[in-house]
Amino acid sequence: MSALTLNQVEVAGRLNPLDLEIPAGQLVGLVGPNGSGKSTLLMASSGLLPASGEVRWQDRPLPGIPLLERGRLAAWVPQEAQFSFGFSVAAVVGQGRFAHGDDEVGVSGALERFDLTLLVDRPVNQLSGGERQRVMLARSLVAAPQIYFWDEPLAALDVRHALQAVELARELTRSGATVFMSLHDLRLAMELDRVVVVEDGDLRADGKPQTVLTNELLKTVFGVRAEKEDGWNLQLT
Amino acid sequence: MNLSDRQKWAMPAALGLLFSGMMGSLMVGDLAMSPAMLWAGLMRTDELATTVLWNIRLPRTVVAMEIGAALAASGVVMQAFFRNHLASPGLLGVSAGGAAGAVIAIGSGWAAWSYFTVPVVAIVGAVGATLAVVVLAKQGASTERLLLAGIALNALLGAVTSYVLSNFTLSYERNAQIIFWLLGGLEDRTWEHVGMASPIVVAALFLWPLGRSMDLLSLGQSEAQSLGVDVKAVRRRMLIWATVMTALATAVAGMVGFVGLVVPHILRLLFGPEHRRLVPVSLIGGAAFVLFCDVIARSAGNIRLGIITALVGGPFFLWMLRRES
Numbered sequence: 001m002s003a004l005t006l007n008q009v010e011v012a013g014r015l016n017p018l019d020l021e022i023p024a025g026q027l028v029g030l031v032g033p034n035g036s037g038k039s040t041l042l043m044a045s046s047g048l049l050p051a052s053g054e055v056r057w058q059d060r061p062l063p064g065i066p067l068l069e070r071g072r073l074a075a076w077v078p079q080e081a082q083f084s085f086g087f088s089v090a091a092v093v094g095q096g097r098f099a100h101g102d103d104e105v106g107v108s109g110a111l112e113r114f115d116l117t118l119l120v121d122r123p124v125n126q127l128s129g130g131e132r133q134r135v136m137l138a139r140s141l142v143a144a145p146q147i148y149f150w151d152e153p154l155a156a157l158d159v160r161h162a163l164q165a166v167e168l169a170r171e172l173t174r175s176g177a178t179v180f181m182s183l184h185d186l187r188l189a190m191e192l193d194r195v196v197v198v199e200d201g202d203l204r205a206d207g208k209p210q211t212v213l214t215n216e217l218l219k220t221v222f223g224v225r226a227e228k229e230d231g232w233n234l235q236l237t
Numbered sequence: 238m239n240l241s242d243r244q245k246w247a248m249p250a251a252l253g254l255l256f257s258g259m260m261g262s263l264m265v266g267d268l269a270m271s272p273a274m275l276w277a278g279l280m281r282t283d284e285l286a287t288t289v290l291w292n293i294r295l296p297r298t299v300v301a302m303e304i305g306a307a308l309a310a311s312g313v314v315m316q317a318f319f320r321n322h323l324a325s326p327g328l329l330g331v332s333a334g335g336a337a338g339a340v341i342a343i344g345s346g347w348a349a350w351s352y353f354t355v356p357v358v359a360i361v362g363a364v365g366a367t368l369a370v371v372v373l374a375k376q377g378a379s380t381e382r383l384l385l386a387g388i389a390l391n392a393l394l395g396a397v398t399s400y401v402l403s404n405f406t407l408s409y410e411r412n413a414q415i416i417f418w419l420l421g422g423l424e425d426r427t428w429e430h431v432g433m434a435s436p437i438v439v440a441a442l443f444l445w446p447l448g449r450s451m452d453l454l455s456l457g458q459s460e461a462q463s464l465g466v467d468v469k470a471v472r473r474r475m476l477i478w479a480t481v482m483t484a485l486a487t488a489v490a491g492m493v494g495f496v497g498l499v500v501p502h503i504l505r506l507l508f509g510p511e512h513r514r515l516v517p518v519s520l521i522g523g524a525a526f527v528l529f530c531d532v533i534a535r536s537a538g539n540i541r542l543g544i545i546t547a548l549v550g551g552p553f554f555l556w557m558l559r560r561e562s
Contacts, residue, residue, distance in 0.1 A: 048459045071465020078460060084320045085455050085510040088240075095453050099465030102449065121240070124456075136460075143464065 002059055003147050003178035004045055009053035014040045017053060018203040020196065022180060024058075024146070027173040029189040029209070030182040032198040033222060038182040039079060039151050041198060045180065046076040046149040057147060071099030074147040075140035079155065079182075081132045086123030089116055092135055096142035110138040113168065115161070129156040137165060148172065150181035154188065163236050166191065186213060186222075197221060240509055247508040251521040255302075258528030262298040263290065265532050292427075300426040301531050301542075302524035303434040304490045305500075307482035309523020310441060312497025313515055314479035317455040318472060322505070323380055323557065325497035326483040330366045330390030332494065335487030336418055337394040338362025343414050344401035356433050356488040363484035366390055367476060421491035421543025423531055430489045437485050440478040441520050447471060448513035455510070493527070493543050495550020500526050502557060 006020040015037045022028055030038050043049035047062045047070060055062040057073055065073065075096070083092075093116070094107050111117050114134040119127070124135060133156040140148060148169070154162040166188060169179040173193070189195050190209045197205040197212060199221050205212045218226050264270045268289050270278065278286030308326060315324040315331075326332045342348045342358040373386035402415060417424075450471045453461035462468040486493070500523045501515065508514060530545040537545075 043459065046463055048462055067462065067467045068465040071463065074463070076459070076463035078457070081457065081460070082320075083456055084322065085505070087452070087456065087510050091452075091511065092456065095456075095464060098449070098453060139464075149463075 003057065004180065005054075005056040005059065006045060007054035007056070009044055009051050009055060011037075011040050011044055011049060011051045014201055015044060015051070016201045020045075020203065020206070022178055022194075024178050025173050025176050026178055027169050027193045028178075028180045029192040029195045030180065030198065031184070031186065031189055031195060031213075032182075032204070036198045037201040038198055040201075042076065042149045042151050042180065042182060046074055048076060068099050071143065073145055074149060075143040075145040076149040077136045077140045077151060077153055079151040080129070081136045083124040083127075083132065086125050088121050089124055089127070089135055090120040092124050093138045093142055096139040099143065106142045106144060110141045113141065114138040114164075130158060130161065133157055134161060137168075141168070146177055148177065148179045148181070150179065152182050152184065154183055154185060159234060160236070162188070163234060167236060186218070189213065244508050244514065247504075247514055247518050248521075251504075251518050251525065254525040255521050255528070258525040258532070259298055259302075261532040262301060262528045263294050266294065266535050296428050296431050297423050297426045297531070298528065299431045300434060300489055301423055301527045303431070303437050304486035304493060305496060305524040305527030306441060306520040307434070307437040307486040307523070308493065308496035309500035309519040309526065310444060310516060311479040311483045311486075312523075313501045313512065313519045314444065314451070314475045315497070316501060317451040317512060318475050318479070319374060319383055320455055320457070321380055321383055322502060323498070323554075324383055325495070325501075326479070327492070327494040327497060328384065328554075329370045329387045330394060331363050331370070331480060331483045332487050332492050333391045333394035333398075334366025335359040335363035335484040336492045337366075337397045338484070339418050339488055339491075340398045340401050340415050343411055343418070344405045344407060346411075348414075352429065352433070356485055359488035360481060360484040362394075363480050363487065366394065367480045371476070418487075418491035420541040421493040421546070422534075422541040423490055424539075426489065434485050434489045437482050440482045440485075443474065444478050444516055447474060448511070448516050451475065451512040451516075452510075455512070491543060493546050495546050495554065496523055496527060498557075499546075499550050499553050502553075 001024050002021050003024040004022040006018060008017040008019060010017040030041065032038050040049065044051035045055060047055060057065065090111065093110055094104055097103055097105060111120060114137060116134060116138060119131065124132065133153065137153055153165055157165060173179055183189055190213065192209060194207065195209045195212045196203065197217065204221055205217060215226050218224050264275055270286060274283060274286045277283035278290035281287045312325040315326065315329065316322050338358040338361050339355050342355050347354050369390055370386050374383055398419065450466045453464055453466050454468065454471060458468050501519050504515060504518050504522050508518060530549065531542050534540045534542050534545045
């Protein structure tokens, strides 16, 4: 089954018409230089940004899915969360259950998973950038959706939490969910099932990381040269 | 006391304050009443006490509660709407919109047509001001942007009001009525005013179930929508009820500032930001706050209510700005 289908989806001035299909259970990375349209593509895919063309989740046209049901089907995590009020960490993570009737299922597990147990009572507007990011990821996890749209989930995280987040994404996809996330770390992108490259609002390349992230593409899209060497290979301990 | 212990006391504390505010409001005044006299008045067994209570103090007390509840709840809603704890009906110009409407209605003589003219025109003015703020703040509701939009609107609406005052040939009576609106007060409020402001109770009931959605919304629109909140519908309802409440409060008591800023802020500090608790506690806390300010106003030789709330709220606002930076 297809988890996400985009048919000639376009956001005027930011994203040119593009087609994309992501089957269920895939861990897909979205890469591209700053301002290339990654966030726009993720927001249009999650139905949060008005776009022309057709977006489908699990082969159902998005406009036909009621908002509450969308909250159970997919979760979106913004690049940078802004918290204006001092809700506690536990309260914000618990909001992930809104579409499930606020039943608190999985909240304590998610807090533990993202090392937030000691911070549960802390007001979110007093957290560091990385801690805020973990709160948002935990909130998306408790929503227990079929599709995860994560916008640069790793950007603010330290190396350990970043690797944990990727490992979580692996687990989620193994259990049938789909993860579509943008990232800047191309070495991590090499580990994913698939990589989508956008540049200037266009889909530049799409496929297995090894075939997509070629020296040629790195040079033309990112303006960098890749040198193969046996650098660090970081693993969770 | 930690937060969850304090939260258990939120409702009892607010109700306790409200009750003592009511007692104060009924007993304090030119005719000081003992509890026995108050009882005699309520039971209509003492003629003087009966007249003072039923014709003057009870309507005044009820109007004070209505506008306090309305302004504090509007503050909570606007703060969640703009995701900014400095947003409030006074600072954003919504109260000024309501006042401009009321002043035009009185100055032009429309107010004499019907008992409903002033509140209806006040609502129209407040709605206009709200829409203007929403448009101005559309690009992002940063504190600077919101306050600048508020300054601009307050100035503009103030000009409208001044125009009516200076360029209409007004009778002494109309002029006095307009001054009353601009300074905000509860003198001579009657049961008619209680009735005029009564839709506030209905608006409060409509706001109640929005609490949970407001929690999610106050942390971001897209975030809230992705979790299943019908953002457009909730935001529309928030705006409508907050505006109606502010407009009605302004129509019966004039411009009473800072209630929507001070009350929600203190209650959020004490009992946390969850709107399911904050909305009801603000309704009650706002009512209590205005009652106390009015008791102070009366015992300090009939100072206008708007002056007292400004004297309390102005320094508080400066303190908040300092804390913010």
